[in-house]
Amino acid sequence: MAATPKIELKSVHKSFGPKTVLDGVNLRVRPGESLVVIGGSGTGKSVMLKCILGLMYPDKGKIFIDGEDTTRISGRAREQAMRKFGMLFQGAALFDSLPVWENVAFGLIRGRKLRRGEAKDIAMDKLAKVGLSEDVAMLSPAELSGGMQKRVGLARAIAADPEIIFFDEPTTGLDPIMADVINELIVDSVRDLGATTLSITHDMASARKIADHIAMLYKGHIIWSGPAEDIDQTGNEYVDQFIHGRAEGPIQMEVRRP
Amino acid sequence: MNIFAAIGAITLAFLAETGRFSQFTLSAVLHCLRPPFFVGIWARQMMSIGYYSLPVVGLTAFFTGGVLxxxxxxxxTRFNAESIVPTIVVLGITRELGPVIGGLMVAGRVSAAIAAEIGTMRVTEQIDALTTLSTNPFNYxxxxxLIAAVVTLPLLVFIGDIIGVMGGFIVSTQSLGFNPATYIKNTADFVEVGDVTSGLWKAAVFGFIIALMGCYHGFHSRGGAQGVGSATTYAVVAASILILAANYVMTSILFSD
Known part of the structure; x- marks a missing residue:
């Protein structure tokens, strides 16, 4: 019998007024798997992630975490479900009123009720894992470069040793070298934790580096999914156009031609 | 679009906003009573909302008392009734001008600051990050x-009342030739506890309005810097109007006899 998927989406729909963003998304992420969802801007990747995290509710469909229906849970039940999750936001989303180490320790102090000293030790350890020194720990997030903020965000995401980690465009806005550093850190951190990951990105270099499986979202549907090594032989012209970044093909951008 | 469709669209938008606001207010109040209580953050907010507003409220109260x-x-002087100055100053300040002008000044300072801070947290996904870290944004x-504003506004207004009466005393004794001892006696003889406490009740309600407007507009801000700017403006305007409306309602209730 197949293991219960860590994350499962069944026919998830989400619309904003007349605009349909998710139009029946079906997705399964197995325990320990690293799934990367690729797709162009505005195809609904972030909305899908927010529905899984409970930051917004889908209009129709079901979302299961470890086989439990979490589609519409809220309050304490949602907070309990969140304890399984770590999340790296696109812009890192660090709390600018707190120093770096408190950002990393936040979930440990507030969510897990650890003593500050104990949480600080763990935060320092996680910061070291992402290559940041103790000096950085006392700085404010505003004093850090984009790459350092992403690394702090990663340290915060893995601080509580979560079972499932979400990465929202982890390399957006970074130079290619720093992007690769972040990708390496993601792969190493996830391997150390044995966590399941779901990432969304439109950076193919990042997707190839961190994915076991890749799925492509287009116009609210998953139009292809399979092992990462098969991405170049999908036979799907939409996937082919996207991974090679060609303007010509079945995916037409809404751009007015002169 | 015909006129009926336009009226219908406006009505629906108004009802949706009213519903969203009512839900937010109820949730905000319930989370004030429901643990976890972040007491350290309460204290920090009391400093930020109360203590740091003291110079603004104190100066405003002083000049208001003086001009009154x-x-x-x-x-x-037109009715040979100059002696009534101390009584009217103390009643005017404690019943109306202390809470209302103090409330409006704090609305400008605090509603804007709250809306800008929470609005920036919203557009930079910091509020989403709180949720993913098992922390309810309403609690945190x-x-x-809300608690800091409701507790500190009455304290601020009480201090403002004293400074306002002192402003009237200084102007009256230094410029208008009043005898200091007579002025103080007239002030003390005619002011009642109810005059002061009614102003403090008003201040507590104004504190709630100020914090609620800042939080609500910040929490629902959208679209980057422009969205945060709009949220800040709406927060201050809405808080100021609601303070004046609430003042009228409370005055008619508190002094109905």
Whole structure:
């Protein structure tokens, strides 16, 4: 019998007024798997992630975490479900009123009720894992470069040793070298934790580096999914156009031609 | 679009906003009463909302008391009723001007600051990050600001009342020739506890309005810097109008006999 998927989406729909963003998304992420969802801007990747995290509710469909229906849970039940999750936001989303180490320790102090000293030790350890020194720990997030903020965000995401980690465009806005550093850190951190990951990105270099499986979202549907090594032989012209970044093909951008 | 469709669209938008606001207010109040309580953050907010507003409220109260004394003196001389200046100053300050002007000044300072801070947290996904870290934003962000404003506004207004009466005293004794001892006696003889406490009740309600407007507009801000700017403006305007409306309602209730 197949293991219960860590994350499962069944026919998830989400619309904003007349605009349909998710139009029946079906997705399964197995325990320990690293799934990367690729797709162009505005195809609904972030909305899908927010529905899984409970930051917004889908209009129709079901979302299961470890086989439990979490589609519409809220309050304490949602907070309990969140304890399984770590999340790296696109812009890192660090709390600018707190120093770096408190950002990393936040979930440990507030969510897990650890003593500050104990949480600080763990935060320092996680910061070291992402290559940041103790000096950085006392700085404010505003004093850090984009790459350092992403690394702090990663340290915060893995601080509580979560079972499932979400990465929202982890390399957006970074130079290619720093992007690769972040990708390496993601792969190493996830391997150390044995966590399941779901990432969304439109950076193919990042997707190839961190994915076991890749799925492509287009116009609210998953139009292809399979092992990462098969991405170049999908036979799907939409996937082919996207991974090679060609303007010509079945995916037409809404751009007015002169 | 025909006129009926336009009216219908406006009505629906109004009802949706009213529903969203009512839900937010109820949730905010319930989270003030429901653990976890972030007491350290309450204290920080009390400093930020209360203590740091003291210079603004104190200066405003001082000049308001002074100008009140001048105006009443000018009006009073027309009826040979200059002696009424201390009584009107103390009643005017404690019942109306202390809470209302203090409330409006704090609305400008605090509603804007709250809306800008929470609005920036919203557009930079910091509020989403709180949720993913098993921390309810209502407990962590909204409740401490509401509690701090409701507790500190009456304290601020009480201090403002004293400074306002002192402003009237200084102007009256230094410019208008009043005897200091007589002025103080007239002030003390005619002011009642109810005059002061009614102003403090008003201040507590104004504190709630100020924090609620800042939190609500910040929490629902959208679209980057422009969205945060709009949220800040709406927060201050809405808080100011609601303070004046609530003042009328409370005055008619508190002084109905």
């Amino acid at each position: 004394a001048l105006q009443i003196y000018i009006g009073g 962000l909204i409740a401490p600001r």
